[in-house]
Amino acid sequence: MKKKEILVLEELLGSNKKIASEIRNKLEEKGILTINFLGSPGAGKTTLLERIAEKIKSDYKMAVIEGDIETERDAERIRAKGIPAWQIITGGACHLEAKMIGKIFPEIPADLDFLFIENVGNLVCPASYDLGENIRCVLLSTPEGDDKPKKYPKAFTTSDCLVICKSDLIPALPFNLDYALKEAQEINPKLKILVTSALKDSGIDELIEYFLSSLNILRQKNA
Ligand SMILES: Nc1nc2c(ncn2[C@@H]2O[C@H](COP(=O)(O)OP(=O)(O)OP(=O)(O)O)[C@@H](O)[C@H]2O)c(=O)[nH]1
Ligand SMILES: [Mg+2]
Numbered sequence: 001m002k003k004k005e006i007l008v009l010e011e012l013l014g015s016n017k018k019i020a021s022e023i024r025n026k027l028e029e030k031g032i033l034t035i036n037f038l039g040s041p042g043a044g045k046t047t048l049l050e051r052i053a054e055k056i057k058s059d060y061k062m063a064v065i066e067g068d069i070e071t072e073r074d075a076e077r078i079r080a081k082g083i084p085a086w087q088i089i090t091g092g093a094c095h096l097e098a099k100m101i102g103k104i105f106p107e108i109p110a111d112l113d114f115l116f117i118e119n120v121g122n123l124v125c126p127a128s129y130d131l132g133e134n135i136r137c138v139l140l141s142t143p144e145g146d147d148k149p150k151k152y153p154k155a156f157t158t159s160d161c162l163v164i165c166k167s168d169l170i171p172a173l174p175f176n177l178d179y180a181l182k183e184a185q186e187i188n189p190k191l192k193i194l195v196t197s198a199l200k201d202s203g204i205d206e207l208i209e210y211f212l213s214s215l216n217i218l219r220q221k222n223a
Contacts, residue, residue: 016129020098023105023132027115031222032108033215034115036131038155039139041121044165046074047198048139048207049116053081055208062114065104067096069120084109095125098132113215127154135214137161142169146180153187161192163207168197 027034037045049064056062063084066074075087086104088096096119108115117133119126138159140148143166149156156162162184170177177195184191192210196203 013128016098019102020130020132023098023101024134026105027108027132028134028218028222030110030112031219032112032115033135033211033218034117034131034133035135035137035211036117036119036126036133037137037139038119038123038126038159039121039141040123040144043121043139043141043144044198045118045121045139046077048163048165048196048204049078049118050081051198051201051204052116052208053078053083055204056114057082060113061109061111062116063108063112065096065101065115065117067100067118067120069093074118090120093120094122095120095129096131097129101131114211123148123152123155127152127158134218135160135211137163139163139165140180140184141166142173142175146176147183149180149183149187156184156191157188159188159191161194161207161210162188163203164193164195166197166199167195167202168200 039045053062064078065086065088066078067088067090068074069090069092072087075085078085086107088100096117101117117131136159138155140162142164164177164180181193194203194207194210196207198204
């Protein structure tokens with residue numbers, strides 16, 4: 001990359017960071033925990049959100065911001081669960097940016113417990129854009145292969161939580177769970193790791209527990 005291009009990119013990311021931190025401050029003041037889901041196309045992000053919605057919607061208030069390059073389909077799936085959802089259509093851009101979240105910000109109800117953001121399906125670009133989240137959660141689904149953490153390191157080094165999803169498929173795949181976990185932990189020892197199957201409903205209660213304890217910590221800080 002030429003020096004001028006690098007400077008423009010740094011400026012862009014710098015202004016993204018500033019907007020993101022304003023969003024984070026405002027959401028934290030309201031006591032809302034924000035979670036940014038990253039993962040390849042088809043990793044299972046929307047399915048996981050659907051399962052989470054089914055499990056928590058009677059006790060907690062959640063909303064979802066969906067990012068896709070085209071269609072309103074994911075937002076429609078979330079709305080079908082009775083959860084408010086906004087669809088951001090990027091028209092080709094491979095990631096969400098904080099300013100896109102900022103545009104929706106005035107519509108976000110102040111009494112939410114959780115704001116989930118599903119980023120555009122991509123393991124590369126979304127890793128460079130802070131959206132004002134408290135927790136960044138990267139999904140790695142078993143059909144993608146156990147070697148991905150070190151091939152796409154930024155998604156794993158910038159995340160707080162790794163969800164290995166579609167664990168029900170492990171018996172049918174050459175996916176070595178220990179190897180995937182070792183790869184991920186070597187590049188980010190602080191990762192909170194969960195192994196889930198949306199199909200078999202396993203690991204999702206533990207993931208929700210993690211979000212709930214993070215919400216409690218955030219609210220204790222506010223008290
Ligand atoms: N076997 C299995 N399939 C799953 C699981 N979770 C999701 N799927 C399937 O994986 C496919 C993709 O799921 P989505 O939830 O749409 O994936 P996504 O990450 O939201 O996809 P994009 O938004 O397009 O990036 C669907 O056919 C799901 O039914 C799981 O735990 N096990
Ligand atoms: Mg989706």
